[in-house]
Amino acid sequence: MQLLKRPTVLCVDDEIRSLETLERTLDEEFDVLTASDADQAMALLAQHEVQAILCDQRMPGKTGVEFLTEVRQKWPQTARLILSGYTDSEDIIRGLNEAGILQYITKPWHPDNLLLIMRGACRLFALQNENELLAMEMRLTSDQAEKNIEQKKQRLQQAFQLDEIRRHKQSPLNQLCAQAAKISPYDVSVLITGPSGAGKELFARALHYNSLRAERPFVVENCGAMPDELLASELFGHKKGSFTGAIMDHIGLFEQADGGTIFLDEIGEISPSFQVKLLRVLQEREVRRLGEHQRRKIDVRIIASTNRDLEEEVRAGRFRQDLYFRLAEVTLELPALEKRVVDIPVLADCFLAKAMVEFDKPVKGFTEETLNCMSQYCWPGNVRELQNEVRRMLVLSESEWLSADLLSPRVLRAAPREETQETEVLAGLDGSLKERIESLEKRILRETLIRHRWNKSQASRELGLSRVGLRSKLERYGLNKDFH
Known part of the structure; x- marks a missing residue:
């Protein structure tokens, strides 16, 4: 290796x-x-x-x-x-x-x-x-360069086809992908909502590469936590000398995206004053660089995303209603990964295949126990957290299968979904003290056994139990290596 x-x-x-x-x-x-x-x-x-x-x-x-x-x-x-x-x-x-x-x-x-x-x-x-290196190769002949560029475009467009979005055949994303396929050819503004790490930019790219603008640029700007002046410079451009540090003319992203699509990520973070500037650009379809009087016509499709509830932000007076309706001609709401449990094994296999190529480290895959544990976890970081977890497991692995003991403690200790009622008991909703303690004891036993690869001697030693005592508890709770 x-x-x-x-x-x-x-x-x-x-x-x-x-x-x-x-x-x-x-x-x-x-x-x-x-x-x-x-x-x-x-x-x-x-x-x-x-x-x-x-x-x-x-x-x-x-x-x-x-x-x-x-x-x-x-x-x-x-x-x-x-x-x-x-x-x-x-x-x-x-x-x-x-x-x-x-x-x-x-x-x-x-x-x-x-x-x-x-x-x-x-x-x-x-x-x-x-x-x-690629540029040097492409300079060899113009014909070869054109061929390489065309192949790159085809691969890029193929990679972001809606059918290529990895999911289970019964995934909750199926209906969302079908809706995206219907709207992608039309020049309507799309607002993509959902938690961070759920794949909003992936859907934005899919909308672009399935549209009539697929041959034109797709540009991205993260609007979160950026001062208004800097954001205006990035999006609208500026003229040399328009402010301290403006040592040359700068073409803004709206102009760079002319004929294509601009993706405004975290749109819910922009200030009220900048909302007014953005609304004017969307209404008039023209931009004025900072420090210039000339207005420049633009032809761009707007796709925006946010992890906020913009309707609630409008009601609270923090987001302009007229801007919201400009951005949200169509809204796509991406579910959190915990709402797409059937997709977890599919996504994990996809991320593992990519990581094996990147790290030049082949393995056979995940054990069934590993996939079961991953399916129990709520994944607050969504798809991005799952990808990081898979890469971490591959790096740490020393055998041909990725076993459950390689999982991060937070994933390994997640309560099984079938124990939801027991978790509610722990939360104090109902149940006697004995029932609550037994529910917690069952989870501790399960996590300890998985971490020790079901070695009962090591588990009993850590828990301070005799092997007979541990065996008795496993029989009582129905815990064995096939349990998940």
Whole structure:
């Protein structure tokens, strides 16, 4: 089996404790280099191939933006990220324009979120290298280049066909996919609702690639937690000199998507003042770049998404009713994964197949017990959490089957769905003290046995029971290796 080299990331911060915390967090997945100032960081960059740089903004000497601007000139492919406890929009915009910042991360940060961001940054570095190799190959002949581009388009369109959305033949998504197939050819605005991680962007892409605009651009903007000025610059564009840091003209995403589709993710997060600006663009079908008087006509289809109840937001006065009706000509409501239990094994197999290729680590699949445990869990992170869990299991596995003991504790300890009434007993809805204790005891026994791969000696030792006592309890509760 070929071992993949871990990506190398560079953390730059003048605070030693902050550097140590970053190193401890990232060391799980990356080779971490640290530097306390820009000069040390430059010396490390000259000696190592670095995929991503995470740099504090406010440091003695050079600021993070100044340092990353120099990095951009020497190592343009290295992903550049700023970490700061300040959210000055001028700093953010200058970083985006001058240093080509991939992402602006605010303090305090969450370890899981930081790992996710750095994975994406290193993946972007790899894709840029792959793209350069592909570009060199495509320059060999124009005919071959056109053929490659056409094949890429076909693969992309095929990947996002509604029939390709992975689901069980009796999935709750079937009706939703049928509805999406009906509306995709028509230029109606679509609002996709549902919890985070449920696959809203996947459906947005499917709507685009099944429409008459499939040959035109599909662009995405996450509207959450972004200052109005920066969001306006991203969506509408700006003219050079229109604000501090605007060192060149910038074409907004609405213009970039002309003839195609723009996907506005987390639309429920935009401020009331920006809602007015967006409504005007949707009504007049034209944009005006910041710092310009000229208006430019646009022809785009709008698809938006939110995990909020926008109707409730309208009633509460936090979201404009006229904008809501502009966005929601048709609404598609994606269910949470816990409402699609039949889809869990199908999705898990799909994610496993992709992970085996990515990690070059083949296995035969999941044990039945593993799939049963996964089907009992509620998956608050939805499809995204399931994908992460499958990748984690594959990385940790040492045998040809992914057994239940590889599952995260939160998944393994989930109460079986058939024990819903017992869970309600635990919640205090009804039942005697004895019934509640027995329900809890049954769950503890089940989780312990699975974690020890049904080794009764190890389980009884951990629980402080004799083997005879454990066997008696298993018979009492009907627990055996086939139980699920």
